[in-house]
Structures are given as structure tokens and as C-alpha cells.
Amino acid sequence: MAAPDKPSKLVKGASGDWEVVIGMEVHAQVASHAKLFSGASTEFGGAPNAHVSLVDAAMPGMLPVINAECVRQAVRTGLGLNAKINFKSVFDRKNYFYPDLPQGYQISQYKSPVVGEGEVAVDMPHGETIKIGIERLHLEQDAGKLLHDRHPSMSYVDLNRSGVALMEIVSKPDLRSSDEAKAYMSKLRTIMRYLGTCDGDMEKGSLRADVNVSVRRPGAPLGTRCEIKNVNSIRFVGQAVDYEVRRQIKILEDGGKIEQETRLFDSDKGETRAMRNKEEAHDYRYFPDPDLLPLEFDAAYVEYLKSGLPELPDEKKVRFTRDFGLSAYDADVLVSERALADYFEAVAKGRDAKAAANWVINELTGRLNKEGKDFAASPVSTAQLGAVLDLIGEGVISGKIAKDVFEIVWNEGGDPRAIVEARGLKQVTDVGAIEKMVDDIIAKNPDKVEQAKANEKLLGWFVGQVMKASGGKANPQTVNELLKKKLKA
Amino acid sequence: MSVDAHTVRQIAHLARIAVADDEVERLQGEINAVLAFVEQLQEVNVDGVEPMTSVTPMKLKQRGDVVTDGGIADDIVKNAPATEDNFFLVPKVVE
Numbered sequence: 001m002a003a004p005d006k007p008s009k010l011v012k013g014a015s016g017d018w019e020v021v022i023g024m025e026v027h028a029q030v031a032s033h034a035k036l037f038s039g040a041s042t043e044f045g046g047a048p049n050a051h052v053s054l055v056d057a058a059m060p061g062m063l064p065v066i067n068a069e070c071v072r073q074a075v076r077t078g079l080g081l082n083a084k085i086n087f088k089s090v091f092d093r094k095n096y097f098y099p100d101l102p103q104g105y106q107i108s109q110y111k112s113p114v115v116g117e118g119e120v121a122v123d124m125p126h127g128e129t130i131k132i133g134i135e136r137l138h139l140e141q142d143a144g145k146l147l148h149d150r151h152p153s154m155s156y157v158d159l160n161r162s163g164v165a166l167m168e169i170v171s172k173p174d175l176r177s178s179d180e181a182k183a184y185m186s187k188l189r190t191i192m193r194y195l196g197t198c199d200g201d202m203e204k205g206s207l208r209a210d211v212n213v214s215v216r217r218p219g220a221p222l223g224t225r226c227e228i229k230n231v232n233s234i235r236f237v238g239q240a241v242d243y244e245v246r247r248q249i250k251i252l253e254d255g256g257k258i259e260q261e262t263r264l265f266d267s268d269k270g271e272t273r274a275m276r277n278k279e280e281a282h283d284y285r286y287f288p289d290p291d292l293l294p295l296e297f298d299a300a301y302v303e304y305l306k307s308g309l310p311e312l313p314d315e316k317k318v319r320f321t322r323d324f325g326l327s328a329y330d331a332d333v334l335v336s337e338r339a340l341a342d343y344f345e346a347v348a349k350g351r352d353a354k355a356a357a358n359w360v361i362n363e364l365t366g367r368l369n370k371e372g373k374d375f376a377a378s379p380v381s382t383a384q385l386g387a388v389l390d391l392i393g394e395g396v397i398s399g400k401i402a403k404d405v406f407e408i409v410w411n412e413g414g415d416p417r418a419i420v421e422a423r424g425l426k427q428v429t430d431v432g433a434i435e436k437m438v439d440d441i442i443a444k445n446p447d448k449v450e451q452a453k454a455n456e457k458l459l460g461w462f463v464g465q466v467m468k469a470s471g472g473k474a475n476p477q478t479v480n481e482l483l484k485k486k487l488k489a
Numbered sequence: 490m491s492v493d494a495h496t497v498r499q500i501a502h503l504a505r506i507a508v509a510d511d512e513v514e515r516l517q518g519e520i521n522a523v524l525a526f527v528e529q530l531q532e533v534n535v536d537g538v539e540p541m542t543s544v545t546p547m548k549l550k551q552r553g554d555v556v557t558d559g560g561i562a563d564d565i566v567k568n569a570p571a572t573e574d575n576f577f578l579v580p581k582v583v584e
Contacts, residue, residue: 032554039557048575049565053558057565069554090542097505099579104504147576148583157577159565283503293542293549 009176010218013249018215020245021222022181023173024237026188027166028198029142029206030073036141036165037064037107044204048158056163058102063291070165071295073197074114074139076305077167080191080312081134083118085302089138091292094284099157100144108168110286113138114295121314122187123332124179132184133172142166161205167198173212173222178241182234185209186336189234190313194338202233209237213244215252223248224258228272231265240265244272316341324353333361339375340365346382351389359385363406384409387416400472401425429475431482434466437474438482441465452487459483490528491521 010017032042038055055062078085090112093105115137122130144162146155169188175181189207192198199206209232214225226248228240243265248258263272311319313335320331320341334344334357343364348356364385368378388405391397397405397420405416405425420426428434441462442449452458459480466479492500497517501508508516562575571578 034554034556034558039552039555040559041556047562049562049577050575051559052562052565054561054565055558065550065552067554068551071551095503097503099577099582146582148581150573150576151578151581153581154571154578155581155583156573157579159577283499285503288542293547295549 009180011215011245011249013253015253017218018245018249019218019220020176020178020241021173021214021216021225022175022177022241023212023225024171024175024181024184025210025212026169026171026185027142027208027210028077028169028188028192028200030070030139030165030167031196031198032067032069032073032165034067034069035163036067036070036139038163040163042164046160048156049160051160052162056102056159058104064107064289066292066295067165070139071114071297072305073165073195074137074167075297075302076195076309077169077192077197078115078118078137079302079306079309080195080197081115081118081120081137081169081188083134083137084116086112086114086116087297087299087302088112089114089295091139091289091295092286093289094140094286096284098143099155100146100159100162102144102159102162106141106143107289107292108140109138112294120184120187120191122180122183123317123328124183127328130174130180130183132174132180135170135172137167137169140166140168178238178245181211181241182238185234185237187313190336194310194312205232208232211237211240211244213241213248214258215245215248223252224260226258226261226263226272228263228265229275233267236265236267239267239270240272243270247272310338313341324348324357326353326357330354330357330361333365337375343375343378343382347386347389351386352393355389355392356386359389359406363403367410379410379413380406384413384416391416391420395427395429395475396420397425397427398472398474398476400467401427404472425473427475428470428473429478431478434470434474434478435482437466437469438462438479438486441469442486449487459487462487490524492517492524 010019012018029042030036034040035042035053035056038053040053040056041051043051049057053062055064075085089109091107092110094108094110095105097104113136115134117136118134120132120134122132124130142161142164144157144159146157148155150156171184175184185207189198189200193200201207208230211228211231212225213228214223216223226244228244231237231240244263251258262275264275265272316335317328317331320326320334321328324331326334333340335341340360344356344360347360364378364380368374385406388402388409391405392399392402401420405419408414408419408423409416445462445465448458448461452462462483463476463479466483467474467476494513494517497513497520498508501516566572566575566577569577
């Protein structure tokens with residue numbers, strides 16, 4: 001099979017092509033009840049400073065004690081990224097002064113992260129699979145939140161997020177376009193949601209990215225990069241990269257130089273801007289945190305976690321295409337969310353898998369999206385959708401009537417089989433009854449009959465008329481056969 | 490290795506410690522004395538010696554993922570110079 005056309009990843013400038021190089025640091029909030037080093041809650045949206053312990057507020061003499069669950073989740077994520085797990089890692093202090101950081105330092109991992117190099121496979125829409133290298137994953141504390149709009153001269157500080165565990169996942173500079181950056185971030189999100197290590201809820205800030213962008217002539221050494229901080233949605237990652245690439249190309253083509261700097265993305269204006277204070281290059285003065293011993297575990301622990309991992313999207317996709325005969329595209333859509341894949345499997349079990357995939361992807365997902373619901377809240381259960389498919393398979397209802405039944409089940413609930421029975425939606429398979437309808441239509445349209453003899457395409461018009469006359473209940477195959485026979489005569 | 494007056498001011502600024510001009514020279518001397526001591530230590534051959542992280546043979550203590558703390562916002566902000574609705578208030582910082 002010929003490979004599908006691969007769209008060029010190069011960006012056209014006024015003076016020729018440019019290659020884009022992107023590396024990402026994704027900050028994912030660890031799914032845990034308590035914070036990384038204290039017993040305060042990680043719950044979103046508490047009253048100001050309600051989820052804060054004396055440790056999180058950095059009161060003198062308080063000592064951090066690590067939450068074992070956060071370590072477990074970081075290791076599981078590392079395994080999901082096919083990465084090397086380090087049996088010994090070290091927590092360091094990253095020192096900087098800002099009101100959202102009461103300790104004056106963030107506890108992070110610098111030289112010895114808990115997870116080392118790995119690799120993620122990302123499927124692109126045009127059929128290509130790209131491999132993105134993972135540089136490392138480390139555990140660190142989140143900072144507090146500042147509100148600037150409540151007072152003309154004061155900022156409000158809420159430390160509820162302060163100390164919540166984050167996994168920083170650093171990629172290698174392997175991404176070559178905004179589409180790849182978006183697809184990579186969404187793949188990370190999918191993997192972590194399968195693992196249950198991060199809920200991936202962007203609206204609550206559970207997943208944010210720092211995006212490093214540079215451009216170069218194809219084959220040339222790396223250009224100077226700019227880091228766009230704290231981009232909080234996959235869509236914004238795409239917009240920020242596209243804007244930044246254009247900006248850098250323009251500067252270079254006008255004979256300028258890229259300044260290495262930190263920028264922010266303004267989602268209202270769709271642009272990136274230099275952050276102030278850039279003249280003060282950050283000097284974090286990292287050193288090992290004397291309050292914490294190295295984090296150590298053994299191979300048995302990692303093996304134990306590995307044996308408990310769920311089937312991940314890549315494996316599931318292979319299984320769906322192999323065992324169910326699904327197309328790569330359908331399999332991709334279905335494995336994008338674990339709940340969706342589970343739903344599909346329940347419906348497909350013992351049934352026509354391709355039909356199940358069609359119904360789950362087109363009818364159900366379409367309907368759920370329209371109403372902004374997710375699979376957990378689907379009004380149509382797997383058993384109900386399965387029953388609709390059974391009714392089609394048995395020839396009791398046509399595909400068209402099945403959509404009506406689906407609609408009734410969606411709105412009113414109930415057993416599809418009983419609904420079909422009670423509302424007289426059964427397909428008419430009685431050849432005599434259908435023949436009568438066919439004869440009726442033929443008798444009423446002598447001119448069309450003449451045309452149909454010359455032009456076979458008019459057959460479709462007759463099928464439509466008969467189906468309409470039967471209220472959609474006539475078996476379409478029988479109608480077709482009868483018409484073919486009679487119009488030829 | 491030694492530090493100059495500029496570096497002393499820079500370190501003080503990063504830590505947000507006010508250092509008056511007439512203090513810089515004294516601090517510079519003290520820091521350089523510490524650095525000179527470290528230089529002496531660096532003469533010791535430590536090839537193959539694991540960095541010591543604790544003087545007692547202890548493992549990192551871990552705790553379970555249970556919410557045992559919080560709900561003390563009044564206490565958290567009690568010592569703050571300015572508060573409102575249990576927020577800390579600080580001079581405006583917008584980057």
C-alpha cells in the first residue's frame with residue numbers, strides 16, 4: 001500500500017523553508033488525595049487557604065514527609081512512558097523569591113530525577129507515527145495562586161495549590177510542528193488518564209505546558225529558543241507555537257537575532273509576549289534539600305507496579321485492529337479515552353465489531369459531544385445499544401429505524417426490543433405486503449417507470465418512495481430486489 | 490574560587506536581603522573565608538565514596554495518601570500583616 005501523502009512539516013518563509021524545533025515541559029498534577037509533602041487536601045476550589053497545613057505555609061520548623069502515593073503514581077507514569085525508572089533519586093531546593101512560594105524555594109528534583117529517558121509513540125492524523133523522546137520525569141511541588149484583580153495595589157495569595165504534587169515531564173526537542181506538539185500533549189494526557197495518574201482536567205489546571213520553540217534552516221544547527229510559559233490547553237499550545245514560529249522567522253528574515261527569553265501566551269490576543277524581568281536571568285542555586293533523604297525503592301517494587309498497569313492505548317489499538325478488524329482510524333478514536341474503549345468493547349462483545357464501532361463513534365459520541373456529556377453520563381447503556389445492534393442484525397429493524405429507536409432510548413430509556421414491539425417499528429419482511437406497496441408506486445408513476453427502464457439510476461428514487469410509503473419499515477433489501485425485477489420486466 | 494562585591498550584592502538581592510553598601514566588604518570577606526575552607530576540603534580524594542546524605546542509617550520516611558491536615562485558614566494567615574477573607578495580601582506583583 002502506498003503511504004498517504006505526508007504533509008510537509010517545513011514552514012515557508014519569504015526567503016525559503018524553515019524547520020521548527022519544539023521541546024515541551026508538561027506539568028501534570030498527580031492524582032492524589034493529599035499533597036506531596038503534607039497531609040493537606042489537594043481538592044480543587046476550596047475556600048482561601050483552607051487546604052493549607054503549616055508545612056505548606058512554610059512555618060518555621062515544619063518538615064516535609066513524602067506521600068508514598070505520589071511516588072507510586074510517578075513511577076507508574078514513567079512505566080507508561082516506557083522510561084527508565086531510577087531506584088534512587090534526590091530532592092533539591094530550587095530557590096527563587098515570589099509571593100506564591102512561601103518557602104522561598106520549590107522542592108524539586110534536579111540532578112537525579114525519579115524517572116529517566118523514555119519514548120512515546122504519537123499517531124498523527126495522516127497516518128504517520130512519530131516517536132518522541134522523553135528526557136526525564138521528576139516530582140516537584142506546585143506553587144500557590146495569586147489574584148491580581150481584587151485590589152488596586154495589593155495581590156491576594158491563596159496557598160491551596162501550594163505543595164500539590166506535580167510531575168514535570170520533559171521531552172527531547174523532537175517535535176517539528178504545532179500539530180505534533182498538540183498530538184504529543186494529548187497523547188500524554190491519554191496515557192495518564194488510562195493510568196489514573198493525572199485527571200488531565202485542563203480547566204482546573206491539572207495539565208500545563210512550557211513550550212520551547214526555535215527555528216532553523218533544514219539541516220542547520222539548532223537556533224536560539226524561546227520558552228513560552230504555562231500554556232494551559234492543547235489548543236493554545238498549537239496557537240502559541242504557530243505565532244512564535246512566525247515571529248521568529250520574521251525577525252531572522254529581517255536580518256535580526258532571536259533573544260533567548262521567557263515569553264507568555266496571551267490567549268485573548270493569540271500572541272506571545274516577552275515577560276518582564278528578563279534582564280534578571282534566573283539563578284535558582286539548586287542544592288539537595290537537607291530535610292529529605294534520597295528517595296529509594298527496589299526493582300521488586302517497580303516490577304510489582306508494572307504488573308498492575310492497565311492495558312495502555314497503544315496495546316489496545318493493536319488489539320482492536322487485530323481482533324476486531326477495525327481500521328486504524330476507528331481504533332485511534334476508540335482508544336483515545338479509556339471509558340470510550342471500555343464502552344465499545346462491552347457493545348462489541350459477541351456482535352459485529354465494525355457495526356458496534358460505527359454506532360459508538362458516530363451516533364453515541366456525536367450525541368454525547370452535542371450535549372457536552374461524557375461516557376460516564378451516557379443515557380444509553382452498553383446493554384441498550386447492544387440490543388439496538390441485535391435488532392438490526394436479526395433484521396427486525398432497519399438501520400434507519402434503529403436511529404429512531406436510539407433516539408427514543410436516549411430520551412426516554414427502556415428496553416429497545418420492547419420499544420420496537422410496542423410502537424410497531426418492526427421491519428416489514430412479508431414479501432406480499434412489500435410487493436403490494438411496490439406495485440402501488442409503479443402504478444402511480446408510469447412516466448418514471450419508462451425512464452427507469454433506460455436509466456438504472458432511477459431505481460433509487462423508487463426505493464425511496466416505497467420506503468417512505470412504509471414509514472421506513474419495509475426491508476430495504478426486499479424492496480430493492482422486487483423493484484429490480486419489476487422495472488426490468 | 491572567590492566572590493567579588495557585585496556577586497555579594499547579587500546573592501543578597503536574590504534572597505531579598507537588604508545589604509547596605511558599607512556591609513558588602515565585610516560579607517565578601519566572610520563568604521570568601523568559607524569558600525577557602527571548602528577549597529581545602531576539596532583536596533581530599535573522595536573517588537568511589539558515596540555522598541553522605543545522613544549521619545544515621547535511615548531511609549526516607551513516607552506517609553500514606555490521607556488528608557490529615559488543613560482547615561486552619563485562620564491560623565495560617567494569623568501572623569500576616571495584611572489579610573482579607575483569609576487571603577494573604579502582598580504589594581501588587583504582576584509579571
